[in-house]
Amino acid sequence: MSEKVLMKGNEALAEAAIRAGCRHFFGYPITPQTELAAYMAKRLPREGGLYLQAESEVAAINMVYGAAAAGARVMTSSSSPGISLKQEGISYMIGADLPALIVNVQRGGPGLGGIQPSQADYWQATRAVGHGDGHIIVLAPATVQEMADMAALAFELGDAYRTPVMILADGLLGQMMEPVVLPEPLNSADLPAKPWALTGHGNAREHNVVNSLFLVAQELEDSILERWQRYRAIQEKEQRAEKYLTEDAEYVIVAYGAVARIARSACNLARAEGIRAGLIRPISLWPYPVAALQETVANAKAYLVSEFSMGQMVDDVRLALAGSRPVNFFSHTGGIVQTPDELLVALRRLAAGESIDLVPYQSRLA
Numbered sequence: 001m002s003e004k005v006l007m008k009g010n011e012a013l014a015e016a017a018i019r020a021g022c023r024h025f026f027g028y029p030i031t032p033q034t035e036l037a038a039y040m041a042k043r044l045p046r047e048g049g050l051y052l053q054a055e056s057e058v059a060a061i062n063m064v065y066g067a068a069a070a071g072a073r074v075m076t077s078s079s080s081p082g083i084s085l086k087q088e089g090i091s092y093m094i095g096a097d098l099p100a101l102i103v104n105v106q107r108g109g110p111g112l113g114g115i116q117p118s119q120a121d122y123w124q125a126t127r128a129v130g131h132g133d134g135h136i137i138v139l140a141p142a143t144v145q146e147m148a149d150m151a152a153l154a155f156e157l158g159d160a161y162r163t164p165v166m167i168l169a170d171g172l173l174g175q176m177m178e179p180v181v182l183p184e185p186l187n188s189a190d191l192p193a194k195p196w197a198l199t200g201h202g203n204a205r206e207h208n209v210v211n212s213l214f215l216v217a218q219e220l221e222d223s224i225l226e227r228w229q230r231y232r233a234i235q236e237k238e239q240r241a242e243k244y245l246t247e248d249a250e251y252v253i254v255a256y257g258a259v260a261r262i263a264r265s266a267c268n269l270a271r272a273e274g275i276r277a278g279l280i281r282p283i284s285l286w287p288y289p290v291a292a293l294q295e296t297v298a299n300a301k302a303y304l305v306s307e308f309s310m311g312q313m314v315d316d317v318r319l320a321l322a323g324s325r326p327v328n329f330f331s332h333t334g335g336i337v338q339t340p341d342e343l344l345v346a347l348r349r350l351a352a353g354e355s356i357d358l359v360p361y362q363s364r365l366a
């Protein structure tokens with residue numbers, strides 16, 4: 001087993017991506033993800049790869065498109081406003097069925113917002129990462145180890161389903177340092193074949209076309225329907241979640257990413273008081289882990305969603321539960337981080353039969 005090393009989340013993800021076969025990175029600096037790009041700038045040339053700081057986020061995502069079309073394992077990273085600028089290119093990649101890794105280390109918004117951690121890009125990632133009928137796979141790490149582990153997973157899923165994959169982290173995870181075990185490097189021979197890629201054909205085969213433009217309506221519909229068949233397969237096979245103390249939980253917190261770490265502590269505090277609390281941590285945000293939530297309904301009396309946002313995941317929890325149990329909400333946003341004690345107060349109130357639909361300007365649950 002590899003030795004543990006102390007690394008920052010941004011850098012651990014970058015190193016793991018290189019070890020997973022990524023040799024091309026195109027991006028543009030923005031806090032709090034800049035260390036990821038800086039690490040790539042140092043490491044990729046030593047591995048025979050290419051790091052290029054583009055003139056803009058728009059240019060960067062189109063460079064990713066080009067490298068992906070040629071069959072390369074390629075990635076970009078940015079933070080919230082930068083991802084917004086990449087949305088058109090991401091939609092082109094969806095339409096052309098191109099796999100690539102896109103990392104969003106979120107910061108507060110809207111607009112330039114602030115550089116503190118946020119989860120307010122959930123809707124963008126899971127609902128509107130680009131125009132048209134399309135999805136991307138979205139993964140949410142909660143530790144530096146998962147920042148590293150998800151790099152390889154993202155490339156594997158992207159290649160398997162021919163789709164972009166996003167790792168949706170936040171400034172807290174990107175800047176945090178923890179011990180991490182890095183994966184063993186892959187050999188180029190271990191990477192999957194991509195017979196559809198634009199690699200030159202030498203008159204030995206039909207030439208490939210990578211394109212998202214269909215001027216005949218029936219051809220466009222056919223391409224969309226084929227892609228949605230893949231989406232159904234993704235929804236059936238790739239739902240991911242972690243459950244903590246849910247076997248007998250009457251009050252279930254649903255939280256992802258860094259907030260799930262806080263929620264876990266709150267569950268431990270609640271259990272010490274005799275409140276049967278548990279946690280569901282969605283790991284795949286698209287596809288959403290509906291099955292994991294439904295498996296807890298038998299014992300649960302109520303659910304509590306907590307995020308670094310104004311409640312963007314709440315609707316997904318309500319849809320998963322189909323109205324079978326009340327869904328409550330408590331958040332901070334704008335870069336403020338909720339505490340385990342605040343979530344403990346919320347659990348106490350649920351246990352007392354109250355309902356909670358609060359954001360900080362209404363109550364801080366003090």
